[in-house]
Amino acid sequence: MPSHHNPNLLSTTELGLVAERIELSTTSYWNGRVLGETRMRTETGASIVAVLRRAEAIPSPTPDFRLAGGDELIVIGTREGVETAAAILGRE
Numbered sequence: 001m002p003s004h005h006n007p008n009l010l011s012t013t014e015l016g017l018v019a020e021r022i023e024l025s026t027t028s029y030w031n032g033r034v035l036g037e038t039r040m041r042t043e044t045g046a047s048i049v050a051v052l053r054r055a056e057a058i059p060s061p062t063p064d065f066r067l068a069g070g071d072e073l074i075v076i077g078t079r080e081g082v083e084t085a086a087a088i089l090g091r092e
Helices: 040-044 079-089
Strands: 018-023 047-053 056-059 072-077
Touching: 018 079, 040 047, 040 079, 072 079
Parallel strands: none
Antiparallel strands: 018 072, 047 056, 047 072
């Protein structure tokens, strides 16, 4: 183990979860819409836990957070849930 390893950190793969970055394209249907409209957690069981925008990280975005093309969304869930989330976010 690396010397900086923290035993309190969860290994998502051991739990059957994955975390991925999904980029929102400028042509996405969701560009300019609020996060809550995606119904992401309800539809996929996956959660958007952070958004990377330019040089800024926005942790735990709220349902009224407005998405923008070029955002990188950090999504965590089952492999199937994250793949479904990517398909929803890729909708044009």
